[in-house]
């Protein structure tokens with residue numbers, strides 16, 4: 265897509281989504297130039313699926329945009345991840361939590377994390393099952409170098425927003441329960457759900473963070 269159309273997409277999205285909802289530009293497979301365009305247009309958070317891609321651009325945009333991990337984080341990438349990410353949205357196992365806590369501690373950082381909820385309970389997907397999130401959150405709270413700031417979910421693989429709605433709604437319920445229990449580090453906890461096809465429904469169901477790729481950058485050629 266041309267620079268102009270990317271800029272136009274960002275502007276209209278920012279006008280459309282309510283002010284309390286944070287926009288994460290999902291940047292997988294996009295060029296540094298494309299990422300620069302969205303930051304110039306006002307995007308303040310860039311989401312990466314791969315540590316390697318984030319490494320290529322994190323330095324270039326340091327101080328201009330925050331950098332979120334939104335893909336599955338492998339434990340052997342955690343050292344690098346704690347250096348470059350401002351938030352890991354995809355905390356999905358206790359083993360990963362332990363590694364993140366250790367490596368963040370090594371560099372004197374407290375790592376903000378969201379628990380990834382496998383809201384559609386698909387066995388081939390990453391994430392904590394909704395019924396296990398409560399117990400898992402209790403364990404995460406004990407790590408000194410992790411700061412639990414909310415929940416994230418992908419929802420089912422579908423382009424039908426109405427099909428996704430009930431999974432978003434279920435995640436919202438768990439989110440509210442945890443919030444009421446004081447499980448999150450900050451009052452303004454994050455509920456990250458919704459992508460290009462589903463962000464409207466996700467916001468209706470309580471998302472205050474949406475991750476949008478194709479609706480900003482156009483269709484992905486690869487990846």
Ligand SMILES: *Cc1c(COP(=O)(O)O)cnc(C)c1O
Nearest residue numbers: 290334459460475476477478479
């Ligand atoms: C790619 C991706 C998105 C954005 O998807 P689009 O359909 O391109 O908007 C959001 N979240 C995650 C975790 C992704 O991998």
